[in-house]
Amino acid sequence: MTVIHPNMADENAKIRARDVCVYYGDKKAIDDVSIDISPNYVTAFIGPSGCGKSTFLRCFNRMNDTIGAAKVTGLIELDGEDIHGSRMDVVQLRARVGMVFQKPNPFPKSIYENIAYGPKIHGLAEKKADLDVVVERSLTRAGLWDEVKDRLEDSGTALSGGQQQRLCIARAIAVDPEVILMDEPASALDPIATAKIEELIDDLSGRYAIVIVTHSMQQAARVSQRTAFFHLGKMVEYGPTSEIFTNPIEERTKDYITGRYG
Amino acid sequence: MAEHTVKAFDEDITRLRGLIAEMGGLAEVAIAESLDALVRGDEALADQVVARDKRMDALEIEVDKLAVRIIALRAPMADDLREVIAALKIAGVLERIGDYSKNIAKRTGMIEGRSRFEPLTLLPAMGELAGEMVHDVLTAYAARDPDLAREVIATDVKVDGFYNSIFRNLVSYMVENPSTISSAAQLLFVARNIERIGDHATNVAEMVHFAATGAYPPEGDR
Numbered sequence: 063m064t065v066i067h068p069n070m071a072d073e074n075a076k077i078r079a080r081d082v083c084v085y086y087g088d089k090k091a092i093d094d095v096s097i098d099i100s101p102n103y104v105t106a107f108i109g110p111s112g113c114g115k116s117t118f119l120r121c122f123n124r125m126n127d128t129i130g131a132a133k134v135t136g137l138i139e140l141d142g143e144d145i146h147g148s149r150m151d152v153v154q155l156r157a158r159v160g161m162v163f164q165k166p167n168p169f170p171k172s173i174y175e176n177i178a179y180g181p182k183i184h185g186l187a188e189k190k191a192d193l194d195v196v197v198e199r200s201l202t203r204a205g206l207w208d209e210v211k212d213r214l215e216d217s218g219t220a221l222s223g224g225q226q227q228r229l230c231i232a233r234a235i236a237v238d239p240e241v242i243l244m245d246e247p248a249s250a251l252d253p254i255a256t257a258k259i260e261e262l263i264d265d266l267s268g269r270y271a272i273v274i275v276t277h278s279m280q281q282a283a284r285v286s287q288r289t290a291f292f293h294l295g296k297m298v299e300y301g302p303t304s305e306i307f308t309n310p311i312e313e314r315t316k317d318y319i320t321g322r323y324g
Numbered sequence: 325m326a327e328h329t330v331k332a333f334d335e336d337i338t339r340l341r342g343l344i345a346e347m348g349g350l351a352e353v354a355i356a357e358s359l360d361a362l363v364r365g366d367e368a369l370a371d372q373v374v375a376r377d378k379r380m381d382a383l384e385i386e387v388d389k390l391a392v393r394i395i396a397l398r399a400p401m402a403d404d405l406r407e408v409i410a411a412l413k414i415a416g417v418l419e420r421i422g423d424y425s426k427n428i429a430k431r432t433g434m435i436e437g438r439s440r441f442e443p444l445t446l447l448p449a450m451g452e453l454a455g456e457m458v459h460d461v462l463t464a465y466a467a468r469d470p471d472l473a474r475e476v477i478a479t480d481v482k483v484d485g486f487y488n489s490i491f492r493n494l495v496s497y498m499v500e501n502p503s504t505i506s507s508a509a510q511l512l513f514v515a516r517n518i519e520r521i522g523d524h525a526t527n528v529a530e531m532v533h534f535a536a537t538g539a540y541p542p543e544g545d546r
Contacts, residue, residue, distance in 0.1 A: 279401065308401075308406070309538030320400070
């Protein structure tokens, strides 16, 4: 049973998932989850470790394809288009649905190349001048431009952890995605770097649909407008963040967010 | 309610509830004793009521500090958060109720010719009703009982009824015999204070309802 608060269905949903199940071999990691992800909001997935929230997030750009034993059933649409359909190019899908991971993973190349690589292989920009524009715009949107504009040829891995994470966000933005998936994007960062990432998420929302998985409930409360609580592979409750954190309907949600779980 | 994984969190909440309960107990006693002192002209008792109000003020400060600490250190959510916010506001209201009682006690020496005033027999009954509201609303708080909170809210009209009848009564005394004006005016303030105590108990009831359910009582109740 999933409790969904009123007005959560969205006709213009960016991502629409229906009856999604994910199996790792025999084990059912996600059990019959349906959700609408709105383009205009930051959506947070919360829940205890192993609840399936990351697994579910990874369905949205078919990252589970890379795991041999994983099987996904049910329907997932991006702008009404089945992402498992025969006409869907998975490389294209991952450009439209970008991803940022827990540990910053810049390419071992220059800062400039980290950003320019995606647009180049996707043919979004060919001339150096066009690429320069994309690099500056992406780094600016990621709040990193002022810090790195004089050292674009330095290696991306030479940056601090927080800067590397913003570099990865800039890299995701560079290919002009529609959705950005973030899996614990700030859990390896100190509070200041975390605050910068959260501020960035705030800036980017509205321009991109953002889905964030986080263990920090405070972070979910701070950055998201929609929150889904997962437990044992099921989506227990989905509603406006302000409601989930002040007046959740489900007992299990309440126990989890008030620190009574388990 | 299930316990928190972090035990110290439960201890903080229990302590907060204990402080509110203590304030509630003091408020009840203050209402009863201030009226007792007033009616019997017992200035020693009145002084006690005034002196004991200091404890009330100290408790309110303690609640404030503890609530801020819980919010800062424990980051309470959902019903925990509502509970802490409600406690913060309830403490302020109870402190105010204490002030009204103190104010009643201070008028003890200002009443002349006690035997002439019929309202003096009505005021303790009115005070008892307001005291019951305070008592019941704290029971509702302790039990997180929104239904009892709504019953408290419904009682307030009776306190208002008392006030209106005492008001008319005192005015007629003043009209008939101007020498009673000074004492009657004092009693008018007393009645007004008790009426305010009823209103404040109603406010607490609304907060108890909010803490327990996440919603304020329906408009018709208020």
